[in-house]
Structure formats: C-alpha cells, structure tokens
Amino acid sequence: xxxxxxxxxxxxxxxxxxxxxxxxxxxxxxxxxxxxxxxxxxxxxxxxxxxxxxxxxxxxxxxxxxxxxxxxxxxxxxxxxxxxxxxxxxxxxxxxxxxxxxxxxxxxxxxxxxxxxxxxxxxxxxxxxxxxxxxxxxxxxxxxxxxxxxxxxxxxxxxxxxxxxxxxxxxxxxxxxxxxxxxxxxxxxxxxxxxxxxxxxxxxxxxxxxxxxxxxxxxxxxxxxxxxxxxxxxxxxxxxxxxxxxxxxxxxxxxxxxxxxxxxxxxxxxxxxxxxxxxxxxxxxxxxxxxxxxxxxxxxxxxxxxxxxxxxxxxxxxxxxxxxxxxxxxxxxxxxxxxxxxxxxxxxxxxxxxxxxxxxxxxxxxxxxxxxxxxxxxxxxxxxxxxxxxxxxxxxxxxxxxxxxxxxxxxxxxxxxxxxxxxxxxxxxxxxxxxxxxxxxxxxxxxxxxxxxxxxxxxxxxxxxxxxxxxxxxxxxxxxxxxxxxxxxxxxxxxxxxxxxxxxxxx
Numbered sequence: 001x002x003x004x005x006x007x008x009x010x011x012x013x014x015x016x017x018x019x020x021x022x023x024x025x026x027x028x029x030x031x032x033x034x035x036x037x038x039x040x041x042x043x044x045x046x047x048x049x050x051x052x053x054x055x056x057x058x059x060x061x062x063x064x065x066x067x068x069x070x071x072x073x074x075x076x077x078x079x080x081x082x083x084x085x086x087x088x089x090x091x092x093x094x095x096x097x098x099x100x101x102x103x104x105x106x107x108x109x110x111x112x113x114x115x116x117x118x119x120x121x122x123x124x125x126x127x128x129x130x131x132x133x134x135x136x137x138x139x140x141x142x143x144x145x146x147x148x149x150x151x152x153x154x155x156x157x158x159x160x161x162x163x164x165x166x167x168x169x170x171x172x173x174x175x176x177x178x179x180x181x182x183x184x185x186x187x188x189x190x191x192x193x194x195x196x197x198x199x200x201x202x203x204x205x206x207x208x209x210x211x212x213x214x215x216x217x218x219x220x221x222x223x224x225x226x227x228x229x230x231x232x233x234x235x236x237x238x239x240x241x242x243x244x245x246x247x248x249x250x251x252x253x254x255x256x257x258x259x260x261x262x263x264x265x266x267x268x269x270x271x272x273x274x275x276x277x278x279x280x281x282x283x284x285x286x287x288x289x290x291x292x293x294x295x296x297x298x299x300x301x302x303x304x305x306x307x308x309x310x311x312x313x314x315x316x317x318x319x320x321x322x323x324x325x326x327x328x329x330x331x332x333x334x335x336x337x338x339x340x341x342x343x344x345x346x347x348x349x350x351x352x353x354x355x356x357x358x359x360x361x362x363x364x365x366x367x368x369x370x371x372x373x374x375x376x377x378x379x380x381x382x383x384x385x386x387x388x389x390x391x392x393x394x395x396x397x398x399x400x401x402x403x404x405x406x407x408x409x410x411x412x413x414x415x416x417x418x419x420x421x422x423x424x425x426x427x428x429x430x431x432x433x434x435x436x437x438x439x440x441x442x443x444x445x446x447x448x449x450x451x452x453x454x455x456x457x458x459x460x461x462x463x464x465x466x467x468x469x470x471x472x473x474x475x476x477x478x479x480x481x482x483x484x485x486x487x488x489x490x491x492x493x494x495x496x497x498x499x500x501x502x503x504x505x506x507x
Contacts, residue, residue, distance in 0.1 A: 034329040039257030046260030050241035059099030062226025071146025087218040096135035103128035133188035140195035228366030239377040262340040285362035300424035304471040306351040315460035342397020349404035356411035
C-alpha cells in the first residue's frame with residue numbers, strides 16, 4: 001500500500017470511528033429535538049446555525065484555512081512556526097470579539113430579517129457569544145489539522161458531540177425552544193475546552209522572540225492568503241442562510257424545518273469523509289508542492305476512497321429515505337423524503353468534486369478557489385429563486401444536483417487544461433458509475449414500489465462492490481488481515497483482483 005493512500009485510510013479510519021460515535025449521538029439528538037420542538041424548532045436551529053456559520057466565515061477572514069497550510073509547511077521551523085501560532089490565536093480572538101459586538105448590536109434587525117420576527121432578537125444576541133467561542137475553538141482545531149493530529153481531532157469531535165448534546169437536550173427539555181440557543185453555546189464552550197487539552201500536548205520549540213510588528217506582519221500575510229478562502233466560505237454560508245430565509249418567507253418555519261432535517265441527514269452521511277479530507281488530504285496536498293504526478297495520485301486515490309466509503313451509504317439512504325426520515329424525526333417530516341433523495345444524488349457528485357477543488361486551495365490559488373465556490377453558490381440559489389413557486393422544496397434538491405454537476409465538470413476541464421492534471425481512468429470510471437447508479441436508484445425508489453426498491457438495492461450493491469474493487473486494486477497490496485479478507489471477498493463474488501506490481505514483474 002502506498003504511503004499517501006495508507007495515510008488516507010488511517011485518517012478515514014479515525015474519522016469513521018469518531019463519526020460513528022457522533023452519528024449515534026446526532027441520531028438521538030435529532031429524534032429528541034423533533035419530538036421536543038417539532039419542525040418549527042428544527043427550522044429555528046437551522047437558521048441560528050446558518051447565521052453563526054455566516055458570521056464566523058465573514059469575521060474569520062479565511063485565516064483558519066490559510067493557517068492550516070502554513071502550519072503544515074513550517075511546523076518544524078522553530079523561528080517561523082511560533083509566529084504563525086501566535087498570529088493565528090491573537091488574530092482570531094480580536095476578530096471574534098469584533099464579530100460578537102456587531103451581531104449583538106444588530107441582533108433585532110437580524111431577527112426581523114431572517115425570522116420575520118424581531119422577537120428572536122434575544123436568541124440572536126446570545127448567538128453572538130457562541131460566534132466568538134466558535135472562532136476561538138476553530139483556531140485550536142486548525143493547529144491540530146496542520147500537524148495532522150487526526151486521532152486527536154476525532155476524539156474532539158466525539159467528546160464535544162456527546163457532552164454538548166447532553167447539556168443541550170437537558171436545557172431544551174426544560175425550557176423548550178428558548179433552550180436551542182443554549183445548545184449552541186454549550187457546543188462552542190465544550191469544543192474550546194476539549195481542543196485546548198490536545199493543543200497543549202504539541203511541543204513547540206521557540207528560538208526567536210515575537211513582537212507586535214512581527215505578529216501583525218504574519219497576520220496580514222495569512223489574511224491576504226485567507227480572504228479569498230473566506231469569501232468562498234462566506235458565499236456558501238450566506239447562500240445556505242439565504243435559502244433558509246427564502247423558505248421561511250414563502251412557506252414558514254415548518255418548511256424550513258423540513259429543509260434542515262434533510263440537510264442534516266445528508267451531512268451526517270458525509271461528515272466523516274469531509275473531515276478526514278480536511279484533516280489529512282488538504283495538508284498532504286499542501287506539503288506536496290507542485291509535483292504533478294504525486295498530486296494526480298493523491299486526487300485519484302482520494303476520489304476512490306470517498307466513493308468506496310461514502311457511495312454505498314448514500315445509495316442506502318436514497319433507498320431507505322422514507323423509513324429513515326420517520327425513524328430519525330417523525331411522520332410529520334414526510335415532505336423531507338424527496339428532498340433528501342435529491343441531496344444524496346448531489347452528494348455523490350460532491351464526493352468526486354471536492355478532491356479536485358482542494359488542489360486550488362493547496363496550491364494557494366485562492367482567487368480561483370473563491371470564483372469556483374461563488375459560481376456554485378450563485379447557480380444553486382438562482383435556480384431555487386426561479387423554480388420555488390412551481391416546485392416548492394423539490395427545486396432545492398434539483399438545484400443542488402445541477403450546481404455540483406457544473407462544479408465537477410468545471411474543475412475537470414480547468415485542471416486538465418491549465419494545470420495538466422488529470423485523475424486516473426479508474427477514478428473517473430467509478431465516479432461515472434456511482435453518479436449514474438445514484439440517479440437510477442433514485443428513480444426506481446419512487447413509483448415502482450417494492451420491486452423498484454429491490455432492483456435498486458441490487459444495482460447499488462453491484463456498484464458498491466465495483467468501487468471497493470477499484471480502490472483495493474489500486475492501493476491495497478499488503479498481506480495484512482483486512483486487505484487479504486477484502487481480496488478473498490472480491491474473488492468469491494466473481495471479481496478477482498490482480499496485483500499490478502506482480503503483473504509488471506512478470507513482464
């Protein structure tokens with residue numbers, strides 16, 4: 001097994017363990033929230049989270065993202081790294097205070113704008129504190145990401161999820177919808193405490209004294225690199241906030257709750273893969289430099305890892321969406337089902353597209369990264385605005401799929417033409433298979449009854465086996481227990497694997 005791919009699987013393994021823990025906790029949390037506060041409460045939580053995400057993206061100036069790259073490149077430099085660490089922490093603290101004050105001052109106008117009710121101003125005001133705490137926590141997490149402390153990050157995810165859920169649900173069960181904001185505050189506080197415990201373990205060698213001018217210069221450097229990334233994240237967060245606001249305006253908080261429910265389930269499926277990518281794949285690409293062959297190998301390997309790990313789960317969610325929605329929420333969330341299926345189809349395209357887009361970020365092409373993000377979000381929201389009156393919530397899913405199809409094609413073309421980078425044929429073939437199968441499974445699960453679901457399940461299994469075979473054939477050549485077991489399973493089902501290295505040695 002190649003070292004880069006082995007690293008991807010180790011990262012994925014840690015994140016999968018954390019994700020499984022977090023998923024169980026999230027499932028319990030979503031179910032209890034649905035029972036305690038209903039669709040409107042889920043809608044309120046979604047809007048508050050969107051305001052929080054948009055505010056932290058705007059105030060963060062992309063420094064957290066750019067610092068991951070710089071930490072990964074300078075962590076062994078005793079002169080440069082301490083400057084980066086100090087500039088990151090102090091810069092984020094001051095930016096967070098500014099964001100907190102701004103949101104606090106404008107809490108009532110924001111509540112009126114997004115909730116159509118200034119009465120939510122108190123909750124938005126308290127959210128300002130959560131925004132500051134979230135930004136402080138993100139700076140600690142960025143440091144761990146730069147060091148690729150994947151195991152530590154996975155523990156932070158699991159511990160924070162468990163503790164914040166326990167506290168949040170206790171408060172919501174006590175005071176109802178008013179307790180939703182306290183759940184967000186508890187989450188931010190606990191994340192800071194847990195992350196700090198792990199950050200303290202990092203040994204930092206310092207061979208130079210830092211001064212305010214030096215910190216300011218380093219902060220400005222990170223900000224210049226990070227602002228385009230901030231704009232990309234801001235556009236995404238603002239778009240999601242705008243979509244929720246459109247839904248509230250046209251159909252009320254219940255419809256916003258349906259959207260939040262489908263969105264949370266779809267993210268639940270992907271979070272461990274996306275977190276593993278950001279924790280391991282992005283720093284690895286950043287430290288790789290401009291080696292085109294190695295970059296292409298990393299991209300292809302990550303696409304196959306994404307599809308073999310996430311593809312089968314997504315196909316299962318498409319097939320079982322009606323049952324899952326009732327199980328995780330309640331029967332009153334039935335309008336969530338079709339939207340969830342559309343989002344899942346789009347998520348298959350997302351799994352393929354993101355490794356391509358990370359190349360731009362890793363190479364410091366932040367302006368192009370922002371343009372790509374802006375185009376995706378612009379297309380997403382324009383289609384919703386044009387079609388919501390005719391198709392209601394369904395247009396959100398259609399728009400999501402269309403935007404990611406465009407995003408995928410645009411990155412393939414750009415990397416091929418301008419950077420002379422191309423994903424390997426096996427990665428592209430499995431991508432096409434998984435995208436096509438997700439569409440077919442979606443169609444079969446709607447309108448064809450039990451026979452359609454059964455046939456869709458069969459197709460999904462075949463596609464999942466093909467994805468597994470491709471990733472094993474490409475990356476797993478060891479004789480350890482797990483790879484050997486996988487090789488034997490592939491042989492039993494009639495898809496035996498050949499070892500490319502063995503084949504080349506016989507020539």
